[in-house]
Amino acid sequence: MKLGTTDMDISRTGFGSWGISGANWRWSWGGQDDADSIAAIRHAAEQGVNWIDTAAVYGYGHSEEVVGKAVAGLSERPYLFTKAGLVWDPADPDATPRRIMSQVRREVEDSLRRLGVEAIDLYQVHWPDTGESLDWDSLGAGGPSPNATPLEEYWQTMADLKAEGKVRAIGLSNHSVAELEIAERVAHVDAIQPPFSALNRSAAPEIAWAAEHGTGVIVYSPMESGLLAGRFSAERVASLPDGDWRKTHPSFTTGLAARLAVTDALRPVAARHGVSVAAVAVAWTLAWPGITGAIVGARDASQVDGWLPAGRLTLTAEDLAEITTAIQASATEGPVTP
Numbered sequence: 516m517k518l519g520t521t522d523m524d525i526s527r528t529g530f531g532s533w534g535i536s537g538a539n540w541r542w543s544w545g546g547q548d549d550a551d552s553i554a555a556i557r558h559a560a561e562q563g564v565n566w567i568d569t570a571a572v573y574g575y576g577h578s579e580e581v582v583g584k585a586v587a588g589l590s591e592r593p594y595l596f597t598k599a600g601l602v603w604d605p606a607d608p609d610a611t612p613r614r615i616m617s618q619v620r621r622e623v624e625d626s627l628r629r630l631g632v633e634a635i636d637l638y639q640v641h642w643p644d645t646g647e648s649l650d651w652d653s654l655g656a657g658g659p660s661p662n663a664t665p666l667e668e669y670w671q672t673m674a675d676l677k678a679e680g681k682v683r684a685i686g687l688s689n690h691s692v693a694e695l696e697i698a699e700r701v702a703h704v705d706a707i708q709p710p711f712s713a714l715n716r717s718a719a720p721e722i723a724w725a726a727e728h729g730t731g732v733i734v735y736s737p738m739e740s741g742l743l744a745g746r747f748s749a750e751r752v753a754s755l756p757d758g759d760w761r762k763t764h765p766s767f768t769t770g771l772a773a774r775l776a777v778t779d780a781l782r783p784v785a786a787r788h789g790v791s792v793a794a795v796a797v798a799w800t801l802a803w804p805g806i807t808g809a810i811v812g813a814r815d816a817s818q819v820d821g822w823l824p825a826g827r828l829t830l831t832a833e834d835l836a837e838i839t840t841a842i843q844a845s846a847t848e849g850p851v852t853p
Contacts (some may be wrong), residue, residue, distance in 0.1 A: 521705050525566050526563055527825070528823070530810075531735065532569040533573050535581055537574045544759055546758065559819045563826075566593050568733065572641065583632075587631055600642060611648040615662070635683070644669055667701055674701065688709070696724075704725075709722065710736045714739045715739065719850050732808075733806075738793055739796075744778075749771055780837055781799075794825040795825075
């Protein structure tokens with residue numbers, strides 16, 4: 516599908532590289548063998564996945580480096596999407612990164628170097644700039660700060676980078692409709708990247724805005740960081756390594772049974788289609804009007820095979836009705852059916 520008004524025709528699923536960012540950083544998924552990561556990326560590309568989403572903050576640069584190594588060996592390079600705006604202290608990997616866009620010109624050069632390319636295909640602002648630290652308790656929180664770069668200023672810088680050829684397209688991740696409106700008055704928003712899954716439909720207004728403005732939509736966490744993959748339980752959460760952020764995150768420690776009930780509703784749908792529960796979870800997001808593609812992570816090639824069918828899976832009215840019933844019972848917010 517075309518990504519908004521750009522000339523990029525992207526596959527319905529893209530490879531998400533947060534999980535391959537390695538250990539010893541603020542939001543690690545635990546230790547990871549880079550060789551497994553590279554093999555997973557190349558396997559996904561061989562199967563027709565033609566874009567990779569990463570970010571400078573993932574592993575504090577390590578994810579971009581791994582992605583760069585993986586695509587360097589491919590005859591046809593996938594599109595590379597990355598993000599700026601979360602700046603960390605290299606001397607203190609446990610410190611919380613700050614949301615700050617005043618250093619974006621330095622960031623883009625660092626990302627280009629790590630990825631090993633001359634231009635980034637889609638460059639995105641990771642979070643609205645607040646000038647403040649970003650932590651779990653502040654996700655989604657904004658507000659004025661004397662340290663913040665105004666949206667109009669940092670979006671103009673992004674537009675300038677596009678005009679200079681440093682990037683081919685520009686996007687906004689985790690920005691509200693009001694913020695998208697401000698940005699659109701400065702320069703066209705080529706794409707947005709909101710979270711979206713059967714357990715989190717809060718970005719429906721932003722997706723609708725994008726459809727009205729010719730803006731592409733690539734959603735992240737369609738499997739809700741594994742909760743909708745069909746393999747989680749309270750025991751599994753308890754057994755996660757201490758370096759995995761999910762072990763203590765409220766989504767995995769509070770109200771877990773209600774979330775897993777939605778996962779259970781995906782099982783009969785998966786059985787009817789002969790695919791994995793993960794594939795159904797991703798296909799549900801792709802059935803939503805206005806969504807161009809979904810970012811799906813993998814830490815080895817076998818995990819890619821699990822969700823790969825999502826891009827060609829069409830859920831029936833019966834499938835959607837069953838999933839809707841489970842979502843309604845989960846007491847989560849947002850519209851419940853595409």
